[in-house]
Amino acid sequence: MPVDLNGYWKMISNDNFEEYLKALDVHVAIRKIATLHIVTIIIIKTLSTYKHYNTDFYVAKEFEEDLPGVGDRKCMTTITWEGDKLVCVQKGEIEGRGWTHWVDGDELHLELRAGGVVSKQVFKKS
Template sequence: MPDNYNGTWEMESNENFEGYMVALGIDFATRKIAKHLKQTKEIVQNGNNFKTRTLSTFRNYDVDFTVGEEFEEHTKGLDNRVVKVKTW
């Protein structure tokens, strides 16, 4: 079982996020907005089950998953892709 991540987490900083977004093929306008966002992540953990909520002035979205199980994430907060996560 992973450590206890329950709580509300505030982003303090990020480095080279724009370069990361360029590598993902994110469009110019979305990159300019996203690089200035300060996100808050709310996490509720029950053993290996996670419920996460990402909050920002741009978009809010939820992701629920179980550690060790494959799941799909819809990147609604960034570029609206569907990403399959195989491990965590």
């Protein structure tokens, strides 16, 4: 049975995010704004001071995802459970793009990947 990721999670750390955005070819002004925003995740809805995202999906079923604001690209996305980790693979212009969510104690971890760059974010349940 997959781990329960439900709830509100507030960001407590954000490492290498600007480099991740560079790998996505995000404009410098947008990168600067995005690195300053405060993020709360409501699995799987992401709220920030910059942009809100809502993703509806079925596990293991590929879908077309529109990613406005952060890369402004569409990609084919598949999200699966790998043990206790929720893993996303996004196929499109950027090689190796995707993310992984997992819980360790009372923290939610998010690893973002694109073009060989990895950004790690940590959230506390609120």
